[in-house]
Amino acid sequence: MRHIYRCPLRWADMDAYGHVNNVVFLRYLEEARIDFLFRPEKDFQQGSVVARHEIDYKRQLVHRHHPVDIELWVTEIRAASFTITYEVKDGDVVYVRASTVIVPFDFQTQRPRRITAEEREFLREYTDEKEEAVAA
Template identity: 75%
Template sequence: MTRHVYRCPLRWADMDAYGHVNNVVFLRYLEEARIDFMFRLAPGEGRGSFKGGTVVVRHEIDYKKQLIHRHEPIEIELWVTQIRAASATLAYEVRDGDDVYVRASTVIAPFDFEAGRPRRITDEERAFLEKYLEPAAA
């Protein structure tokens, strides 16, 4: 099993009045990890690639533990749990060693912004996603 690991810095503005990272900020952390995965690692350029357009269809997030602000980055592990014809589901764990702060998933769909509609995942994109595929437990 291969997982993408993104080291995410925490910012002072991420804290809420209680001194821990605000719940909505975690969606930004997931976005940073997803962009690193989809735009830096994924193959292809232009309209027919993830870099040419991808939209979020759905987010699910489970908060497991408070994350207190600190200067060291946290790790976000990202992997693929499902690949369909025109969408894929990404899973994440926001963690520090054995401490898991968040478990989440995002359904993404490649999108042709010029045509204004979703498009199918290409063979090249599917091959890339399959390297990170770890089907979700039933």
């Protein structure tokens, strides 16, 4: 299953050419990730930090007044980290493909922590079946 976030575009997102600035895409990914992880019914309340980002820019996104879709899903779950993969797109047109490695973090002890059983169960719901078949 994939999570879909409808990301609004803002005037401040544009560069001098009227395209969404490449740096802004990291903020879009953050918005989608927060929408995915911090929902009332499923919450990483103990916290998490980003360990790594990878981003591939496929084509320019011209500023417009309607949102762009960000699809995200989980591609790897380890003992103390997981990877979220994203596509920023309109239908079949992909502007960006990206991934983020996230580490659950305990802010009281200032240390990384293991993924809880509840968190692992939640993340498994968003593991793309196609990705699992390739990994098997």
